Amino acid sequence: xxxxxxxxxxxxxxxxxxxxxxxxxxxxxxxxxxxxxxxxxxxxxxxxxxxxxxxxxxxxxxxxxxxxxxxxxxxxxxxxxxxxxxxxxxxxxxxxxxxxxxxxxxxxxxxxxxxxxxxxxxxxxxxxxxxxxxxxxxxxxxxxxxxxxxxxxxxxxxxxxxxxxxxxxxxxxxxxxxxxxxxxxxxxxxxxxxxxxxxxxxxxxxxxxxxxxxxxxxxxxxxxxxxxxxxxxxxxxxxxxxxxxxxxxxxxxxxxxxxxxxxxxxxxxxxxxxxxxxxxxxxxxxxxxx
Amino acid sequence: xxxxxxxxxxxxxxxxxxxxxxxxxxxxxxxxxxxxxxxxxxxxxxxxxxxxxxxxxxxxxxxxxxxxxxxxxxxxxxxxxxxxxxxxxxxxxxxxxxxxxxxxxxxxxxxxxxxxxxxxxxxxxxxxxxxxxxxxxxxxxxxxxxxxxxxxxxxxxxxxxxxxxxxxxxxxxxxxxxxxxxxxxxxxxxxxxxxxxxxxxxxxxxxxxxxxxxxxxxxxxxxxxxxxxxxxxxxxxxxxxxxxxxxxxxxxxxxxxxxxxxxxxxxxxxxxxxxxxxxxxxxxxxxxxxxxxxxxxxxxxxxxxxxxxxxxxxxxxxxxxxxxxxxxxxxxxxxxxxxxxxxxxxxxxxxxxxxxxxxxxxxxxxxxxxxxxxxxxxxxxxxxxxxxxxxxxxxxxxxxxxxxxxxxxxxxxxxxxxxxxxxxxxxxxxxxxxxxxxxxxxxxxxxxxxxxxxxxxxxxxxxxxxxxxxxxxxxxxxxxxxxxxxxxxxxxxxxxxxxxxxxxxxxxxxxxxxxxxxxxxxxxxxxxxxxxxxxxxxxxxxxxxxxxxxxxxxxxxxx
Numbered sequence: 001x002x003x004x005x006x007x008x009x010x011x012x013x014x015x016x017x018x019x020x021x022x023x024x025x026x027x028x029x030x031x032x033x034x035x036x037x038x039x040x041x042x043x044x045x046x047x048x049x050x051x052x053x054x055x056x057x058x059x060x061x062x063x064x065x066x067x068x069x070x071x072x073x074x075x076x077x078x079x080x081x082x083x084x085x086x087x088x089x090x091x092x093x094x095x096x097x098x099x100x101x102x103x104x105x106x107x108x109x110x111x112x113x114x115x116x117x118x119x120x121x122x123x124x125x126x127x128x129x130x131x132x133x134x135x136x137x138x139x140x141x142x143x144x145x146x147x148x149x150x151x152x153x154x155x156x157x158x159x160x161x162x163x164x165x166x167x168x169x170x171x172x173x174x175x176x177x178x179x180x181x182x183x184x185x186x187x188x189x190x191x192x193x194x195x196x197x198x199x200x201x202x203x204x205x206x207x208x209x210x211x212x213x214x215x216x217x218x219x220x221x222x223x224x225x226x227x228x229x230x231x232x233x234x235x236x237x238x239x240x241x242x243x244x245x246x247x248x249x250x251x252x253x254x255x256x257x258x259x260x261x262x263x264x265x266x267x268x269x270x271x272x273x274x275x276x277x278x279x280x281x282x283x284x285x286x287x288x289x290x
Numbered sequence: 291x292x293x294x295x296x297x298x299x300x301x302x303x304x305x306x307x308x309x310x311x312x313x314x315x316x317x318x319x320x321x322x323x324x325x326x327x328x329x330x331x332x333x334x335x336x337x338x339x340x341x342x343x344x345x346x347x348x349x350x351x352x353x354x355x356x357x358x359x360x361x362x363x364x365x366x367x368x369x370x371x372x373x374x375x376x377x378x379x380x381x382x383x384x385x386x387x388x389x390x391x392x393x394x395x396x397x398x399x400x401x402x403x404x405x406x407x408x409x410x411x412x413x414x415x416x417x418x419x420x421x422x423x424x425x426x427x428x429x430x431x432x433x434x435x436x437x438x439x440x441x442x443x444x445x446x447x448x449x450x451x452x453x454x455x456x457x458x459x460x461x462x463x464x465x466x467x468x469x470x471x472x473x474x475x476x477x478x479x480x481x482x483x484x485x486x487x488x489x490x491x492x493x494x495x496x497x498x499x500x501x502x503x504x505x506x507x508x509x510x511x512x513x514x515x516x517x518x519x520x521x522x523x524x525x526x527x528x529x530x531x532x533x534x535x536x537x538x539x540x541x542x543x544x545x546x547x548x549x550x551x552x553x554x555x556x557x558x559x560x561x562x563x564x565x566x567x568x569x570x571x572x573x574x575x576x577x578x579x580x581x582x583x584x585x586x587x588x589x590x591x592x593x594x595x596x597x598x599x600x601x602x603x604x605x606x607x608x609x610x611x612x613x614x615x616x617x618x619x620x621x622x623x624x625x626x627x628x629x630x631x632x633x634x635x636x637x638x639x640x641x642x643x644x645x646x647x648x649x650x651x652x653x654x655x656x657x658x659x660x661x662x663x664x665x666x667x668x669x670x671x672x673x674x675x676x677x678x679x680x681x682x683x684x685x686x687x688x689x690x691x692x693x694x695x696x697x698x699x700x701x702x703x704x705x706x707x708x709x710x711x712x713x714x715x716x717x718x719x720x721x722x723x724x725x726x727x728x729x730x731x732x733x734x735x736x737x738x739x740x741x742x743x744x745x746x747x748x749x750x751x752x753x754x755x756x757x758x759x760x761x762x763x764x765x766x767x768x769x770x771x772x773x774x775x776x777x778x779x780x781x782x783x784x785x786x787x788x789x790x791x792x793x794x795x796x797x798x799x800x801x802x803x804x805x806x807x808x809x810x811x812x813x814x815x816x817x818x819x820x821x822x823x824x825x826x827x828x829x830x831x832x833x834x835x836x837x838x839x840x841x842x843x844x845x846x847x848x849x
Contacts, residue, residue, distance in 0.1 A: 001333050001578060004585040011588035015595055022599045026413050032848050033410035037403065039841035044608065046816055046839040060812075135399065136609055150814050 038143060045144025048137055052125070057081050061148055063261060066188070075188010077121055079257050081145050088154035109142045119235075120255050162264050164232060164289040168224045169282035172265060174272025182270050183208075187258065189270075196274065205247065205254060206239045212275045224280035225287060227271055232259050232289045259289055320349035322576075330577040342576040354539075356546055358572040359579060360564065363550040368443050371586060372436035373545070376460075377538060378590055379429035383467075384531065386422040394474065396523035398516050401476035402609045409606075416603075417595075423604035424597055426468045430624045433464045441687055444675030445551040449562060451667035453544040456537050458664045463534045465624065470526040472622065473519060478723050481610035482619045484522070485514060493648035513612055554675035607723040616722040617713060618703040630700030631655060633707075711767035711800045712823040716836040718763035719756055720821055727756045728807070728819060729838065729846040736817050736840065741807040760807065768800045769793040777802070788829040801827050815842040 049061075055074075059065040061082030068074045080086075086094040086109075091101040100108045113133070114126030125131040126138050133141070165171060183189045193208035194201030202208065217226050218237055229236050234252035247253070262270070272278045297306040316323045321344025322330070329336070336342050346357040363369060393412050394404050408415035437457060440446055446454035473484045488508050492501040510517020549564030557563045573579065607616070621629045628651060636645040670683065677684060699705060708714060720728045735750040743761035747754050761776075769780035769791050780791040780801050791801045803825050810818040816839055823834040840846075 001581050004581045005331070008581070008585045008588045011585070011592045015588065015592045018592070018596050018599055022417050022595075023414060029416065029848075030410055030413070032845050033406070033416075035843035036845040037406035037410060039844035040608075042813075042816060043839040043841050043844060046812060046818070047837065050812075050818075050837070136402070144813075147813050147816065152814075 045140035087149040168280040174268035179269035179273025420598035446667040456541040477607040490652040560673040626701030627697035630697040
C-alpha cells in the first residue's frame with residue numbers, strides 16, 4: 001500500500017507538472033492560433049472569390065483581368081475592389097459616397113455581397129436573399145476582399161476620378177485602334193453590343209454599329225453627345241432597340257461604373273472607334289456627370 | 291449539549307480544537323476518527339470493532355461499494371480494471387465535457403466559430419478539447435475490452451446474465467454517446483459522418499413514411515440544420531449521459547450483488563463462490579482497494595493529460611457544407627466495420643439481383659448481432675467457465691474479433707474505393723480535408739512559380755519533401771507508353787469508355803502524365819496552390835486542376 005501511495009503522489013505531481021507546463025505554454029499557443037480562424041476564412045473566401053466573383057471583378061480584384069469559363073479574356077463587368085477608394089480609411093471614400101460613413105467596411109461589403117446591387121448587374125449572393133451563399137460564406141468572401149488592404153495600398157496617392165467635361169467638344173481627339181482594344185477586351189462591350197460591322201451580333205443591348213447614326217435619338221443631340229451621355233449615364237435614355245424589343249429600364253441594365261473605371265482619353269478612343277471619327281461634333285448640349 | 295466555548299473553558303483551546311477536528315473527521319468519514327484514518331494509511335491492523343466497516347454502512351458514497359473483495363479479483367488478472375476504467379472514463383468525459391459546454395453554443399451559426407475560439411481564446415481550451423476527444427476514444431476501447439474480458443472469463447454466465455444485459459445497453463450508449471458528439475463541431479467531418487449514419491435510418495424496409503419520419507425525428511428537418519444540431523447536442527449532453535448514468539448504477543449494483551466472479555480455474559465447475567469469501571482471502575476496501583483506485587486514477591489522469599498535451603490533437607476540418615461531400619468520408623474507427631459491410635454485395639436469390647446493402651446492414655446484420663449478444667447468456671448455458679471446456683465458444687469469439695478487424699479495414703478507403711487517379715494523387719499531398727503535406731509547408735518556403743514532382747529546392751526542405759511525396763503518389767497512379775523510366779509500363783485494356791490503362795497497383799492510372807504544382811500569389815499574404823494534371827491520352831484526355839489557398843497565419847504547421 002505504501003508503494004501505491006508513493007506512485008499516486010509521483011503521478012499526481014507529474015500531472016501537475018504537465019498541466020503547469022501546458023498552462024505556461026498557453027499564451028504562446030493561443031497566439032499561434034490567434035489569426036488562424038480569420039486566415040482560414042480568407043482562404044475559404046479566396047476559393048469562393050475565384051470561382052464566383054473573379055469573372056466580373058478580375059483576377060486581382062482590380063476589374064482588369066477577367067476570363068470566361070473557357071479561359072478567354074473578356075471585359076470586366078464589375079467594379080474594382082482592390083483599391084484605396086474602397087479599402088483605405090475609416091470610413092473609406094467609397095463608404096462616404098454610398099452614405100455608409102457610419103458603418104464598417106466589412107458591413108458594407110457583406111451587405112453588398114448579400115443583397116447584390118441590381119441596378120448595376122451585381123447579383124445577390126446571400127442565401128437569406130435567395131442567393132447561393134450561406135452567411136459564413138459571405139463572411140469569408142468579405143474577409144478575403146478586406147485582406148487586399150495593405151499599408152502599401154493605403155499609402156499610395158490615389159488617382160483622382162476624372163472630371164468629365166460637360167461638352168463633347170472638350171474631349172481630346174481619339175485613337176480608334178486603341179478604342180477597338182478597349183471595346184473588345186478591356187471593357188468587354190462587345191459581349192452585349194456586338195460587332196460594329198455585323199448587324200444582329202448584339203446579345204443584350206442596342207447594336208454598336210448603329211451608334212454613329214443615332215443623332216436623332218435625343219432631340220438636338222449629335223451622335224457623339226448621345227453616345228457620351230449613354231456611357232456616362234446609362235439610365236438617362238433607354239433605347240427602344242434591344243434584340244428582344246425595347247431595352248429594360250430605367251434603370252438601364254448597362255453597368256454605370258464606366259465613368260469611374262475609364263480615363264478621359266479612353267473615352268475619346270472608344271468613341272472614336274464607335275463613331276469612326278477622331279473629333280466629336282457638339283450641338284452644345286451640357287452632359288453633366290454628377 | 292456543550293458548545294465549543296464550553297469545551298474550551300473545560301479543556302483549554304488546544305485540546306478542544308483537537309477534539310473538534312476529530313469530531314468533524316468522524317462525521318465526514320461516517321465513522322472513522324483521525325487516529326483511525328492515520329492508522330489505516332499507515333497500514334496498521336484495525337481496532338475492534340473495525341471502524342473501517344462503518345462508512346460502508348453509513349456513508350452515501352461507500353454504501354454501494356463492497357466492504358471487502360476476494361483477493362483473487364484484486365490483481366490485474368482477471369478484471370484488468372476495465373470496468374473501473376469505464377466508469378472513470380465516464381466521469382472524465384463528464385468533467386471535460388462540462389468545461390467545453392461553457393464555451394459552446396449548439397447553433398450552426400456559431401458552433402464552428404466556437405470551436406476555433408476554444409482553441410485560440412480559451413486558456414487550456416485546446417487541451418480540454420483534446421482530453422475530451424481522446425477520452426471518448428479511450429472509453430469506447432475500454433468498454434469493448436471490458437466486454438471481451440467478460441466473455442473470455444465466462445463471467446456472463448449464471449447468475450450474471452442480467453449484468454451482461456445491462457452491459458450491452460451501456461455498450462450501445464457508449465457508442466451513441468461518442469458518435470453524437472461527432473456532430474457538434476459542425477465541420478465537414480461532423481456533418482458528413484452523421485449525415486451518412488442517419489441516412490441509414492431512411493433505408494428501413496418498412497413503409498416509406500416510417501423512414502421519412504424517423505429521419506425527421508433525428509435530423510429535425512429534411513436535412514441536418516439548426517434543429518438537427520440541437521437534437522444531437524441534447525442527446526449528447528443530457529439524455530444519453532442520464533441513461534448511461536442510470537444503467538451504470540444498475541450494472542454496478544448487479545456486480546455488487548453477485549460479487550466479482552473469480553478466475554475460472556479457482557472454483558469448482560458450476561459453482562459460484564464469489565460471495566463466500568473466507569476470512570483469510572479478504573481484501574478490505576479501506577484501505578487497500580481505495581488506495582489502489584486512487585493510484586489508478588492518478589496514473590490514468592497522467593496518461594490522458596500527457597497524451598493530450600504532447601501526442602494527440604483533436605482534428606477540425608472546414609465549416610460544414612451540405613453541398614460539398616469531401617473525398618473519402620469515413621466513419622470513426624469504432625464504427626468503420628459497418629461502413630465495410632455497406633460495401634458488400636448481398637445477392638437476392640429470388641430475383642437474381644441484389645439487396646440494398648444499407649437495409650441488410652442497418653436492419654439485418656446489426657440488429658441480429660445486437661440481439662444475439664444480448665441473449666447469449668440466456669442461450670449459452672454451459673456450466674463450466676473454464677477455458678479448456680469452452681474451446682468452441684472461445685474460438686467463435688476470437689474468430690468474431692478477427693472478422694471485426696477485417697471489416698474495420700474494409701471500411702477504410704483502401705478497400706474498394708478509388709476515385710480517378712489524378713484525384714487520388716492530389717488527395718495524397720493536398721487532401722480536401724485533414725492534414726496536408728503541402729499546406730503544412732512553412733509559409734516562408736512558398737514562392738510563386740511552377741514546381742515539378744521530385745524537384746529539389748535548396749534551403750526549402752519542407753517543400754522539397756512535399757514534392758518528393760508528390761512524385762511517390764504520381765508513380766503509384768501512373769504508367770508509361772513512351773518508356774519513361776519513372777513509371778511502370780502501361781497495361782492497356784478495353785472498358786466501356788474505350789482503352790484504359792492499368793499498372794500493377796491500380797486498375798485506372800494516368801498514361802505518361804504531366805503533373806506540376808503551380809504556386810501563385812493572390813494577395814500579399816495568400817498563395818494559391820494549384821495541382822495540375824495533364825495527359826495526351828486521345829480517348830480520355832485529362833486536364834485536371836485542384837486548387838487550395840494558403841494564408842500566412844493559417845497555422846497549419848501547428849495544427
